[in-house]
Amino acid sequence: MFLQSYSVAVKEIMDKDIFFSDHKDDIQEVMDYIFKNNKKEVLVLKNKDLIGIVTIKDLYKILGKNISKLTIEEIMAKEIISVTIDETLYRVRSLMIENKIGRIPVFSNKKLVGIIREESMRDFFYKGVDEAEEAIQHIFDNIHEALCVLDNKGRVILWNKRSESLYGVKEEEIKGKYLKDHFPNAIDLKVFDTKESVKNLYHSPKEGYHVIISASPIFINGKLHGVVSTEKDISEIEELQIELKKAKDRLVELQKQIKNQEEDPFDRIIGHSKKIIGKKEIARQIAKTNVSVLITGESGTGKEEFAKAIHKHSGVTGNFVPVNCSAIPNELFESEFFGYEKGAFTGARKEGKLGFFEQANGGTLFLDEIGDMPISMQAKLLRVLQDKKIKKVGGEAFIPVNVRIISATNKNLLEMVKENSFREELYYRINVIGIELPSLKERKEDIVLFVDHFLKEICTENKKVIPKIHSDVMNFLVDYLWKGNIRELKNVVEYMAIMCKGDIITKELIPKYMIEESLNIKLETPSLDLNQTVELIEITMIKKALKEAEGNRLEASRLLNIPRTTLHSKMKKYNLYDYL
Template structure:
């Protein structure tokens, strides 16, 4: 919009009223008359320039500031907005100035000045807040709330939860290990939430950041730090996580040159942005995770030993889902409810046979695979019941290929009976009921086989 400056009439105000009003204004205000004599100099101007009202009011502005913007406006009657200016040595300001008219007659000029360093600081804080806001918006998109609290009642996962709760309020670095999809990030978030830290939880996939961008992503950069850098600069991961927790997922994929820089951050607790000089103090906790054998990588010189011990103060190894058989039905029930709600469907029921198939599968992709399978089943189920036919074909085929594993009773005597019965029946099928060959396969005397056949009432 084109700005049109007109000679507006101003209401005359008693200076006894005007002075306290001017002194309440945060910006430094200076008013000069048509001859360049200072008539108003508020408290903020006194503070900004260290010149009292008694010293300057009634005197020419040029005596104090030969190149003052307000004086140039007085001469040209042309307004100036938000211009960087250094009116004297060591003084750096952002100034705006307008010509002053009273009843259509030019009477001088008025300026409002702000300390340039303060403006830059406020701008940087705004950019930092904006960076955190963008980060949080992206996190909200990623976090669907499907996992909720850590799920599980099996002894081996309950023990891990108890350990996580115990170390959460401490400052110790934590290393979470386990196969992909076992819930390492869920555990990390749980530790952060119980830590009492007020800052953000910032997850980072070290495998997803190109090697050449590691430094700028982690440390941030200043304006003009490199070709293509944003003119505003950018906060890095460590700054965003300051006061909170940074979660370094797939830490085993971090390049060696960045491992050295990370070690220094952990030791010094400060960073410098790329292209910058200012040291930024950090107060953050580091939780890392990997599905690799870092000890073996240390032996092969693919991971720094000193960094490994810095990160691995407390290690929590999460068991795969196949070792948490009792938790699979709990996960299935949880995901059914979540995905039914997310897809605006009534909560579906699951038949025993379908549940048995899902419970016996080994889930190489762990919780993540189970979650994806249940989502697929929910969106494709039409009659509100999960049947055997609802389960993915690859799971059924895998069970047929490897044989469905049978859960034996805890009663050892009964378990042995069932195991022996199953083994004898399988041997007889393989040998087409040839008892001599079956006994050989079972590695028992033929007389013992006959005895077992009678004892377990196995019909040939």
């Protein structure tokens, strides 16, 4: 199958998502477009003719330079190699290798119809990777992640170029050797021993490097054949983001002075994971329309931030009015939403009051926790959305309103419709476009970015020196199940930042409830690993003894029938000093 795939025509796997730029375009605009939209390259046109290609690597080379004096034609690759749609993959692969390029434009009848990228080639050839070791090496050397594969003896059988650059160890130095001889504390070795996978584990292999590693045992017919691990270097992303932000800040200031323009509101939504990028793309696409949007997701996932970004990106001149439906008493819903005339009821303001709809006229009304709105009020809200007019409490005249509705909830409204606790007509009226936000545990690769952002923000606000974070703490934060999502993470980072007395946040600063919850989860998780089971039993017995002894460690050691020094050693090992 692998060899047969060489004769496949380019048109079978070429990408049709081609992105263009004019040769006169501003370089900063091209940079912003590529990095914001996670694109690989931009094709440069002159009078509709293809004259060059600008890639991310080209942009890396000019970071830190005065780009205002550069033109696209100065940085683009001008010697373009192209193929026709009937060209074979074998020929395309040879061209890429010979010319050390990662993409080739595809033409049909002298018309540009697509582009073949090294990623597309790589994914296609993966299907038959076991038929050609040389092809495997070429493919793996061109992926962005560091890749390591061990055999059933713990020896390295695959070590790609990204691993070489990340660890400073050449393939010929380590291939065929035992990994433990080079990296005795490698996570791959722990997986080799436990035979259990780890996913998205943060660690720092050396100073200045930040990676997320995933590793899994390789089982074939129930037998362990080795371990495979991939590591994503996020230090490049963070460094590039810092450089880009500096350049963008300078550009935004200039733009504001000349045109009084604001930055893209979606930039404020943190995250580089595929899930959150996809949600931002949907939100940006529908922002300038007037359709109703329903944002769903667990509490603390950033629903209001998304609503604000949609409102700001829409370009409307009216206000963004947030309303927490769960915080309004039933008897006040009508007067709060529609307002009232002066003297409408006892205790009313003499001058009357504008309701939420009037406040948001020409703008956006954000109905948070809409699932908590009383069924009686749902009917009145539906009427307003249909008729686009309101009548104040105590008033006679109808007032026309032009308001966009963005709703949010952490409840299953469709189930509530079935239970007759939410009106079906209202559900479909507010849910023209649905955006379901992922929980934090579904986007663990973003946790490091959130922690870095919150830490800088909190320390700046409180005029504190920004401390470093110990890798054990970051591993814990990445592995923790965030029931409160982003909101809980920010609170925890704020607590640790404020309580930190030195220049590094250590594991002792992790809130006690998180340690306790993490231990409880481990205790509830069955395992056949004898060492792990013994540790869990020890933790349980020590906690029980400390509780019965009311925190007296001498008494607790007596109950456990172990020396006090042994108890102290185990409490330190299991981080139980703050248990009581």
